Amino acid sequence: MEKPKVLVFGNFGYNHNELCGQTVKTRNVYELLKNKETRYFSEVAFFDTDSLNTNRLGLFQGLYHVIKADELFYLPATKNLAYIFPFIFILSKLFSTKIHFIVLGGWLGEYLENRPLYRKMFLKIDWIYPETDALCQCLESDFGLKKVKRLNNFRDTNFSPALKSTGKNIKLVFMARVHPLKGVETLFKLSQRLEGSNLKNVTIDMYGPIFEEYKEEFNALLNTANKNITYRGVLQPNEIYPVLSQYDMMLFPTQYYTEGFPGSILDAYISGTPVIASNWLYAPEFVDHTSGAVVDFNDENAFLNKVIELVNKPLLIDSLKQGARAKSYEFSSDKAWEVIKSCLFFNKQ
Known part of the structure; x- marks a missing residue:
């Protein structure tokens, strides 16, 4: 079977060199998949939604990448989810792109509570990856989502120096x-x-x-x-x-x-x-x-x-x-x- 094309879609913060929990996690997911490219994937690409702050039309390029991808790793915050996700969802169904929704933070259950249309779309997402057991349980028991698996926030590092004893200062x-x-x-x-x-x-x-x-x-x-x-x-x-x-x-x-x-x-x-x-x-x-x-x-x-x-x-x-x-x-x-x-x-x- 031909190796799949993968796209990581989220805020990398490259346009403004922004470093925060969201951008660091998005970059880490991309680096993890990129490191596996030769063995498992034909291509690992990314689309940085930070670029939309200076070029709104760039969204069409991002959606084109969604169409070309076999597996999409999607890391949205609330604004992205509100305005971009419906387009991504429709395209994923039209072009058979599998969505891996990687949750940033713990807000998703609260977000879905009063949004029945989003709950229906989420029932058809291929996989959802919360960071916590409590949110996994919430998504499964409160909203009936089946394809939920915990994915810990992670780092790729070998840093392990000797621990410093606590001194007087x-x-x-x-x-x-x-x-x-x-x-x-x-x-x-x-x-x-x-x-x-x-x-x-x-x-x-x-x-x-x-x-x-x-x-x-x-x-x-x-x-x-x-x-x-x-x-x-x-x-x-x-x-x-x-x-x-x-x-x-x-x-x-x-x-x-x-x-x-x-x-x-x-x-x-x-x-x-x-x-x-x-x-x-x-x-x-x-x-x-x-x-x-x-x-x-x-x-x-x-x-x-x-x-x-x-x-x-x-x-x-x-x-x-x-x-x-x-x-x-x-x-x-x-x-x-x-x-x-x-x-x-x-x-x-």
């Missing part, structure tokens, strides 16, 4: 989109609490792209902040693991309840950095007492208290670093490929 890190819903303002309150508790040995560094509409407010917070908290810009992909491995704990006080599996937490685990997180919808699937700590959702005081508790227990932090590294092995590219390979259409022939 404790370094905390936040790496995500700088947005109020990511709990950024909790970090500034933590800075004040550390200062008030006379914990002069603890610092907080923030990395990530700043949400455009939040820049003015965020800069105002920085201008009046204590010296123990610093914004350090955006890390490039080759910088992430060497930088994160220098920190003792990652802070993830998200206020976005339907997070999926944030890539920053996976990056922390690979770097041997435990995570303190608020209890978003899927948090217990990814963070536990062996790899960090989870505190009640939207309980800012509980989050601050947990951080203070842990910075006073460096030996416990060292133990959590071991647990974080062990946790990372669940999210390898090899395991992701096992899931995808089992669902490829040509394997069923």
Whole structure:
């Protein structure tokens, strides 16, 4: 049988060099499939929806690629799903393109709830890959979807340096989109609490792209902040693991309840950095007492208290670093490929 042509359709962020959870995952899926091209596929192409921000007519080129593909790996956010997916769905049925819908985050169940037309289309998608068991169960039990298989967020890396023991100076890190819903303002309150508790040995560094509409407010917070908290810009992909491995704990006080599996937490685990997180919808699937700590959702005081508790227990932090590294092995590219390979259409022939 002739090897299939594959298309990865989603936001790669190449047009604006945008690095976020969505673009990193989309690039990782493409790289995984591209690495298998010679053996399994005749071609692995991609279409970057970021290009549509400067060239709307480019969508016709993207849809043409859909027609030519045998297997489509589709990674949309909500806007893409609302405006582009109906065209992709119709073309996939007309030209026998198999759709592999890779879910970004944990919002899909909520999105489908009041959209009966989309639910009907989703019943005819070839495979749907959520990041969490809870969302898999939701899609199967609430919407009757049959072709659902969990696909963990993953990384292709061999990074595995010796873990750094926690010293007298404790370094905390936040790496995500700088947005109020990511709990950024909790970090500034933590800075004040550390200062008030006379914990002069603890610092907080923030990395990530700043949400455009939040820049003015965020800069105002920085201008009046204590010296123990610093914004350090955006890390490039080759910088992430060497930088994160220098920190003792990652802070993830998200206020976005339907997070999926944030890539920053996976990056922390690979770097041997435990995570303190608020209890978003899927948090217990990814963070536990062996790899960090989870505190009640939207309980800012509980989050601050947990951080203070842990910075006073460096030996416990060292133990959590071991647990974080062990946790990372669940999210390898090899395991992701096992899931995808089992669902490829040509394997069923």
